[in-house]
Each structure stands twice: as C-alpha cells, then as structure tokens.
Amino acid sequence: MTSISPEAPLLEVEGLRVSFATQRGLVEAVRGVSFAMGREKLGIVGESGSGKSTIGRALMRLVPSPGVVTGQKLKVGGKDVLSANERDLQGLRGGKIAMIMQDPKFSLNPVMRIGTQIEEAIRMHRRVTRKAARAHAMEALLAVRISNPERVYHCFPHELSGGMGQRAMIAMMLSTQPDVLIADEPTSALDVTVQAQVLAILDDLVSRRGMGLIMISHDLELVASFCDRVLVMYAGRIVETLEASALSRAVHPYTRGLIACLPRLSEASSRLQTMQRDPAWSQV
Numbered sequence: 001m002t003s004i005s006p007e008a009p010l011l012e013v014e015g016l017r018v019s020f021a022t023q024r025g026l027v028e029a030v031r032g033v034s035f036a037m038g039r040e041k042l043g044i045v046g047e048s049g050s051g052k053s054t055i056g057r058a059l060m061r062l063v064p065s066p067g068v069v070t071g072q073k074l075k076v077g078g079k080d081v082l083s084a085n086e087r088d089l090q091g092l093r094g095g096k097i098a099m100i101m102q103d104p105k106f107s108l109n110p111v112m113r114i115g116t117q118i119e120e121a122i123r124m125h126r127r128v129t130r131k132a133a134r135a136h137a138m139e140a141l142l143a144v145r146i147s148n149p150e151r152v153y154h155c156f157p158h159e160l161s162g163g164m165g166q167r168a169m170i171a172m173m174l175s176t177q178p179d180v181l182i183a184d185e186p187t188s189a190l191d192v193t194v195q196a197q198v199l200a201i202l203d204d205l206v207s208r209r210g211m212g213l214i215m216i217s218h219d220l221e222l223v224a225s226f227c228d229r230v231l232v233m234y235a236g237r238i239v240e241t242l243e244a245s246a247l248s249r250a251v252h253p254y255t256r257g258l259i260a261c262l263p264r265l266s267e268a269s270s271r272l273q274t275m276q277r278d279p280a281w282s283q284v
C-alpha cells in the first residue's frame with residue numbers, strides 16, 4: 001500500500017463534467033459531480049445512462065473518444081488525474097486505482113494464462129524478480145479464495161467459470177495494491193450464490209487492506225446492504241448522498257421512487273410501482 005495518511009481523502013472529485021459530441025448532438029454524461037472518499041465502501045447507484053460508469057472511467061482517465069473530461073479537481077491519492085501524462089497514468093492505473101468490470105472477458109487477455117497476466121501486472125508496478133512475482137500472484141489467487149491456485153494460475157480465461165474468472169480478475173486488480181478499487185457492476189453477470197461469494201471476498205479484502213471501494217450498480221438494495229455510503233445519480237448529477245443505513249430518510253423524489261419500486265415479500269400480491277419522473281430532476 002502506498003503511504004498516504006489515513007485522514008487524507010483517497011479520492012477528491014470537484015465539478016467533474018464529461019460530454020460526448022455525437023451525431024445526435026452533445027451528450028452530457030456527467031454534469032458537475034463532486035465528492036470525496038476515504039477508506040470506505042461508496043456506492044454509486046442510478047438508472048442506465050445516468051453516468052455511473054463514465055465517472056469510473058473518468059477516474060481512471062479511460063473515457064473513450066470523443067469524450068471530453070473537465071473539472072476543478074480530480075485527484076487520486078493526492079495525484080492529479082486530469083493533468084497526468086501517459087507515464088503518470090501508468091503509475092496511477094493499477095498502482096493507485098484499479099477497476100473491475102462486470103465481465104472478466106473485457107479485462108483479462110484471452111490468449112494469456114491467468115498467472116502470467118497477474119505477474120505482468122505486478123512487475124509493471126513493482127521491481128521484483130520473476131520468482132517473487134509468481135509468489136505474489138499465487139498469494140493474490142489465494143486471497144480471493146481460489147482453493148487450487150496452481151490450477152487457475154495455468155488456465156486461460158475461457159477455461160474458468162464466470163465466478164472463477166471474476167475472482168481471477170479481482171486477484172489481478174488487487175495484486176498491484178491500489179488504494180481505490182472501482183467495481184462496475186461486479187456481480188451482475190453471476191448467479192446469486194456466486195454473487196454473494198464475490199461480494200464477501202471484496203468486503204473482506206477492502207476491510208483487511210484498508211482500501212476504498214467504489215461499487216457502481218443500478219441495484220439500490222444491493223449497494224445499500226454492501227456499502228457505507230451511497231451516491232444517487234440521475235441524468236449525470238448526484239441528486240442525493242446517503243449513509244447506507246439511512247435510506248429510509250432519503251428526501252429526493254427519485255431516490256424515494258427507487259425505494260418504492262423495490263419488490264417486497266410482504267406485498268407479494270400488490271402491483272409493483274413504476275417511477276413517475278419529473279423533468280425538473282434533470283435541471284442543473
């Protein structure tokens with residue numbers, strides 16, 4: 001873990017804006033988002049298209065062309081992301097901040113064995129021998145509760161099940177010891193049992209390593225049960241920030257609408273509510 005004081009925010013975001021010039025006009029995906037986070041689990045929820053993933057990508061400086069990212073401040077572990085050059089970015093990505101995606105297919109190299117990929121990631125960030133990198137890779141696989149790391153080490157990604165592939169990806173992202181991990185819908189492609197196992201692994205790793213975790217999801221219930229704090233997004237803006245334990249005290253009508261739309265076992269026979277949107281929620 002890099003040496004930053006426990007009190008310093010791991011992440012500082014002020015006035016973040018991301019827009020895309022498209023043939024259909026300017027898409028303002030993120031419209032002035034500000035937040036800070038420490039060693040905590042922070043959820044970002046909102047419906048599809050509200051800008052959640054774009055925030056994650058902006059933090060990694062991975063917004064694709066023609067995206068334009070601006071802001072007053074975007075700092076990870078005290079390092080400025082907005083002004084970082086390619087070399088700085090290599091150190092930042094993996095070293096300070098890493099991202100796991102919904103599907104390991106997009107993060108793992110399909111033609112490289114799992115162990116080799118993890119070792120490569122480690123050796124990009126730490127001066128260690130091949131032998132030491134291999135030992136660290138094995139440790140990383142064990143840390144995500146893979147009981148037979150030797151076998152997984154030699155596998156290609158397609159030889160792993162969805163849950164195992166997800167664990168291997170988490171192992172790779174954590175092997176470089178980042179301060180902040182962004183998990184973008186990390187479990188939505190997994191069945192419920194495997195989902196619970198992967199969340200338990202993330203929870204354990206985050207609390208043992210004292211990292212910050214950003215969990216991006218459209219699932220308010222999941223995020224509220226897993227995270228300490230929740231940012232609720234609507235149309236590119238944060239409309240509400242809540243302690244996860246205080247969801248019932250949400251005041252924004254969009255958040256209240258999300259809560260009202262959740263199915264409840266006690267009301268199995270009643271119709272699910274649908275959200276009534278107010279155009280005023282999108283106004284800056």
Ligand SMILES: Nc1ncnc2c1ncn2[C@@H]1O[C@H](COP(=O)(O)OP(=O)(O)OP(=O)(O)O)[C@@H](O)[C@H]1O
Pocket residue numbers: 020022027028029046047048049050051052053054055064065066067218
């Ligand atoms: N490369 C791109 N080019 C043009 N528009 C984009 C691009 N990437 C994202 N957008 C637009 O930015 C907005 C926010 O997208 P984003 O993927 O961040 O939303 P999201 O909340 O993560 O949604 P989802 O849950 O579906 O992933 C959407 O309107 C999307 O169409």
